[in-house]
Amino acid sequence: xxxxxxxxxxxxxxxxxxxxxxxxxxxxxxxxxxxxxxxxxxxxxxxxxxxxxxxxxxxxxxxxxxxxxxxxxxxxxxxxxxxxxxxxxxxxxxxxxxxxxxxxxxxxxxxxxxxxxxxxxxxxxxxxxxxxxxxxxxxxxxxxxxxxxxxxxxxxxxxxxxxxxxxxxxxxxxxxxxxxxxxxxxxxxxxxxxxxxxxxxxxxxxxxxxxxxxxxxxxxxxxxxxxxxxxxxxxxxxxxxxxxxxxxxxxxxxxxxxxxxxxxxxxxxxxxxxxxxxxxxxxxxxxxxxxxxxxxxxxxxxxxxxxxxxxxxxxxxxxxxxxxxxxxxxxxxxxxxxxxxxxxxxxxxxxxxxxxxxxxxxxxxxxxxxxxxxxxxxxxxxxxxxxxxxx
Numbered sequence: 001x002x003x004x005x006x007x008x009x010x011x012x013x014x015x016x017x018x019x020x021x022x023x024x025x026x027x028x029x030x031x032x033x034x035x036x037x038x039x040x041x042x043x044x045x046x047x048x049x050x051x052x053x054x055x056x057x058x059x060x061x062x063x064x065x066x067x068x069x070x071x072x073x074x075x076x077x078x079x080x081x082x083x084x085x086x087x088x089x090x091x092x093x094x095x096x097x098x099x100x101x102x103x104x105x106x107x108x109x110x111x112x113x114x115x116x117x118x119x120x121x122x123x124x125x126x127x128x129x130x131x132x133x134x135x136x137x138x139x140x141x142x143x144x145x146x147x148x149x150x151x152x153x154x155x156x157x158x159x160x161x162x163x164x165x166x167x168x169x170x171x172x173x174x175x176x177x178x179x180x181x182x183x184x185x186x187x188x189x190x191x192x193x194x195x196x197x198x199x200x201x202x203x204x205x206x207x208x209x210x211x212x213x214x215x216x217x218x219x220x221x222x223x224x225x226x227x228x229x230x231x232x233x234x235x236x237x238x239x240x241x242x243x244x245x246x247x248x249x250x251x252x253x254x255x256x257x258x259x260x261x262x263x264x265x266x267x268x269x270x271x272x273x274x275x276x277x278x279x280x281x282x283x284x285x286x287x288x289x290x291x292x293x294x295x296x297x298x299x300x301x302x303x304x305x306x307x308x309x310x311x312x313x314x315x316x317x318x319x320x321x322x323x324x325x326x327x328x329x330x331x332x333x334x335x336x337x338x339x340x341x342x343x344x345x346x347x348x349x350x351x352x353x354x355x356x357x358x359x360x361x362x363x364x365x366x367x368x369x370x371x372x373x374x375x376x377x378x379x380x381x382x383x384x385x386x387x388x389x390x391x
Contacts, residue, residue, distance in 0.1 A: 001050065001064045010069020019074040025096040029075050033067040037166040041071040055170060060218040124174050127152065131178040141187055146194050149175050154201045160209035169215030172202065176222055183226065188234035195227040196244070203254050220256060231267045238272030246279045250305050261312045280309045290332040320347045 002010065013019070013033060020038075022031035028044040033054075040055045058065040103111065119126040127149055134145035153175040160168045176198065183191045199220065206216050231241065245260040245268075257263075261276055268276060283306050307326065314322040320343060327340045 002066075002069050006064065006066045007069050010066035011073060013066055013070035014073040019070050022071065022074055023096050024075070025100065029071065031071045031074065033070050035067060039067045041067050043068065043071060043075070055166075055173075057213050057215065057218060060215075060222070124171065127174065128178070131175075131181075135178075135182060135185065141182065141190055143190060143194065146178065146182075147197055149178060150194070150198045150201055154198075154205045156205070156208065162210040162212055165209055165211055165213060165215055168209065169211075169219060172219055173222075176219065176226070180226060183230055183233070186233075188230040189236065191230035192227060192234060192236060195223050195230065199223050199227070199248075199256055203252060203256065206254065217254075220254060224256065228263065228267070231264065235267070238268045239275045242268055242272040242276040243279070246276055246309070249309060250283065250302065252305075259308070259312050261309065262316060265316070277313055280306065280313060284310050287329060289328075290330045292332060294332045320344065 013035070018034040020032040020034065022029065024030075028042060030040070030042045033039045033041055035056065037056075039059070041059075042053045044051050052064055052068045053059060054065050054067045056065055056067055059067065106114075115129075119129055130145060131149055134142035150172075153172045156164075156168055179191055179194050179198065182194070202216060202219055202223065209216070211217075241264070245257050245264060249257045249260050261268075261273065261280075265273060287303065287306060307330070310326045311323060314326055323343050324340055327336060327343065330336055
């Protein structure tokens with residue numbers, strides 16, 4: 001489950017005594033591991049398989065990381081596994097089972113007072129309880145409270161430096177967990193609205209922190225996965241969704257909803273994809289062609305977005321000539337000619353030998369940009385007088 005490197009490092013963490021506060025409750029193991037930051041690890045068995053989570057960046061990507069290894073070894077703690085420098089973990093005199101038994105024997109009022117006292121000391125617990133009330137209130141889901149929770153998590157008030165980035169991102173993740181609970185309860189439409197609100201707020205915060213470890217990219221991916229799952233359940237109006245996805249994909253510098261036409265194809269259906277395509281083609285019509293030596297556009301990132309959108313649509317349609325036409329819009333670099341050749345080469349590998357465009361095909365034999373020419377001679381590209389071997 002763990003790679004050799006992760007196991008070796010996790011074993012080192014275990015030997016160094018970096019695992020803290022290990023506890024077990026009803027088959028779930030939890031502990032803190034001291035690394036670059038204090039990371040929270042959980043291990044449990046579900047349907048016969050070991051499941052795990054870790055709050056480190058690799059853990060967010062689903063990797064069984066060194067912190068998980070360290071906690072697993074600390075729990076197993078076989079005789080002789082540790083060097084003398086690291087004393088054996090003694091079995092606690094009071095276990096979580098004992099704590100559970102004690103709690104079951106207490107009066108409700110005492111437990112409420114105990115929980116409220118802790119909530120006043122722990123902002124994240126307090127926020128979790130507030131969201132529980134907002135989720136299960138008699139008047140229905142209180143979306144305003146959820147939006148406030150998102151704002152509270154995202155608004156740092158000042159620049160978040162590297163040392164604070166982990167805790168800051170973890171606070172946002174807690175708010176996202178609250179939204180996930182709504183989806184489990186069957187409130188998919190509300191989740192779509194809240195996720196889009198959270199995505200906008202998180203995107204706006206990325207420039208206000210040192211995110212060298214990529215915490216926020218993981219949160220963006222988590223939110224997008226939640227959005228797709230909610231759309232699959234809620235089946236929102238496909239055309240309204242298409243408009244939002246297209247506008248977002250075109251404007252964002254953070255790859256949010258990148259490749260939405262493919263990712264959301266089943267959700268959008270024929271009508272949604274048709275509108276998405278019309279929006280893309282209208283934007284594409286505004287893009288001027290570029291020839292050899294043309295400078296980069298001032299809005300180059302937006303240009304790359306609409307180009308990728310058009311390429312996604314063309315790939316979905318399986319039309320080689322459409323993909324080539326998109327590439328021909330930008331012939332400012334020699335590499336772009338090679339990309340066109342690679343499209344044909346890929347088509348050749350799928351459909352059999354290809355000897356070049358048909359005799360009546362003008363599109364590839366002469367571009368409409370600055371008179372640049374491409375001709376085909378025995379599997380060789382001749383571009384601007386320079387012969388380049390077929391890749």
